[in-house]
Structures are given as structure tokens and as C-alpha cells.
Amino acid sequence: xxxxxxxxxxxxxxxxxxxxxxxxxxxxxxxxxxxxxxxxxxxxxxxxxxxxxxxxxxxxxxxxxxxxxxxxxxxxxxxxxxxxxxxxxxxxxxxxxxxxxxxxxxxxxxxxxxxxxxxxxxxxxxxxxxxxxxxxxxxxxxxxxxxxxxxxxxxxxxxxxxxxxxxxxxxxxxxxxxxxxxxxxxxxxxxxxxxxxxxxxxxxxxxxxxxxxxxxxxxxxxxxxxxxxxxxxxxxxxxxxxxxxxxxxxxxxxxxxxxxxxxxxxxxxxxxxx
Numbered sequence: 001x002x003x004x005x006x007x008x009x010x011x012x013x014x015x016x017x018x019x020x021x022x023x024x025x026x027x028x029x030x031x032x033x034x035x036x037x038x039x040x041x042x043x044x045x046x047x048x049x050x051x052x053x054x055x056x057x058x059x060x061x062x063x064x065x066x067x068x069x070x071x072x073x074x075x076x077x078x079x080x081x082x083x084x085x086x087x088x089x090x091x092x093x094x095x096x097x098x099x100x101x102x103x104x105x106x107x108x109x110x111x112x113x114x115x116x117x118x119x120x121x122x123x124x125x126x127x128x129x130x131x132x133x134x135x136x137x138x139x140x141x142x143x144x145x146x147x148x149x150x151x152x153x154x155x156x157x158x159x160x161x162x163x164x165x166x167x168x169x170x171x172x173x174x175x176x177x178x179x180x181x182x183x184x185x186x187x188x189x190x191x192x193x194x195x196x197x198x199x200x201x202x203x204x205x206x207x208x209x210x211x212x213x214x215x216x217x218x219x220x221x222x223x224x225x226x227x228x229x230x231x232x233x234x235x236x237x238x239x240x241x242x243x244x245x246x247x248x249x250x251x252x253x254x255x256x257x258x259x260x261x262x263x264x265x266x267x268x269x270x271x272x273x274x
Contacts, residue, residue: 003045004121008258010038010050011057015261020054027051045119046266048273056265062248065206065268092199092237093182095131096192106155106186113148114161115141118172120236120263124148125165126157131184132164135235137255151186151233168237175203175270183234194228201242204271206264208246230254236263 010031014020019027027050028035042050055061101108111133113126118137124144126134134151138144149157167181185192197215201207209222209229216225230252232240241253241260253260 003041004117004119004262006041007045008121008262010041011053011262011265012258014050014054015057020058022051022054024049024051027054046269048269053265053269056268057261059248059250061268062206062244062250062264066208066244066246066248091180093131093180094192094196095182095184096189097184097186102186102188104154106152109152110156110158111148111152112158112160112162112165113145114159114165115144116165116169116172118169119175119266120172120259123172123235125168126152127162127164128184131182132168132234132237133184133186134233135168135237136233137235137259171237181237183237185233187228187231187233190224191228191231194225195232195234195238195240198229198232198238198240198243201239203239203267206242206244209243210246212243226252242267 010027013031014022014027017030019030022030024035024039028038031038038050042048042053046053109128111126111128113124113134115122115124117123121137122139122141122144124134124136124138124141124147125132126136126148134148136144136147138147145157164182167179171181185195187195193216194212197212200215209226210219212229213219213222213225218224229240229243232238232254235241235255241263244250250261250264251257
């Protein structure tokens, strides 16, 4: 059963009305839901109550997480990938397109795509013969195809389920992978470096744009890093949702701030309850 749309509405309501510390009954009443239904919705989706989940939605929690992770990220900057981040990197293999392929905007490529439901909403996955080139979240299937077409205006785009897509669907079912997932990415050299750096941010951890810039040896390029993070074509798997402003504010996600907030809260909960 797909719970994401309902979960998203509850999360938006909790954040907009600052209800993170309220009881189940208060949250349910404010949304004109029964407490029993709201409890069932969250326990089936994430295994905890709305009040417990609400703790992970506050700016204060994000700030605390940034403080906790500061030493970890500094160590990562100086020594390369952290051990837990390295585990993620080991099952994601990035191949960049050549400059010629990049300039042709897909003119010589056939891109197969399919869609499926995930814990974080409806997902479109697209791939070339060399790997996954896009993972996009959207509310309407037409929007997903429209975005894919705009990214690859000259490609031959075909609706076809590939084994790579099925592997990704399996990954999203439990957010673990038993095999390497190959990515075939269109981007500048700088963008590719930023996207590779994002793989070093472990689940349940967040980083700032400045920390990523320092990791790349370009401490004054936070704005350029932010632009590259925003252009990430592989949602969730390349975890651009784990990058925040230094204030702890959750903003600037290509597939919706509410989705980013849900992803971060879910990962924080998973880390604490593991």
C-alpha cells in the first residue's frame, strides 16, 4: 500500500503549524483525522508514531545533527570517504559520458524508462545500455516523462522495464542493495566530482555545501557546489537530500522540499533505531 502522499500531507501540516512536540490526538484533531487512522498510517509506513517521527522534522534536530557530524565530515575531508559512506560508494559505480556524448544531448542514445512506487513516492528510472542515467520523483507520470524528455531532447526514449530498473525497485523496497548499481551520467567534470562527493555522506548524516566544497579542495566554491547539487540527476541514490544550509534549514530540493524533509527524517529515525 502506498502511504507516501498521506505521509507527505501530515509532515507538511506538522512543520507548517509547528506541531512537532504535540500529541497524536492533537495532530489528528488538527488534520480532522482519527488518532487510530493516523497511528496506523505511520506505523505501517515507518514503524513509529507521528509524534516520534515529528522529532526528526525540526530545525533544532537538523542543527544538532550538523554539530554531531562536524568532526566526522572534517575527518572525511582529510582522509577520503568515511567507512559508512564507503559502503554506499561500493555499490554505486559512476561512469561519466564523454564530452562528445554530453554535447550531443543523447542524439546517439536509446533511453529506456519505467515507473514504480517507492517509500518516497512515484519514481521514474531511466537507463542507457551502460547504466542508470536518471532517477526522478514526481506526482504525475506525465510530469516525469516531460522532465526526462527535457533532459534528453535528442534521445530515443522508450518505455521498457530493464533488469537495472528491477534492481533499483528492489533497492527501494528495503533501501539496501545486494549488487553494484551502475550509473551513466551526463554532467561537467565539476558536477561529476560533486556527485561523487555526495556518496561519502552516510545515511542518517547531513553535510553543508561548504563542507562539500572543502572536501573538493575548493572552499570558496560553495555556490557552485550548490548548483551542482541542485542538478543531480539521480535522486536518493546520489544523496543530494543530505546537504543543507549551515543554518540547518531544509530547502532547495529538486523534487520538493517536503520529500527531502521526509527522506531525512526517515533516515535519521532508521539510524537511531538500528
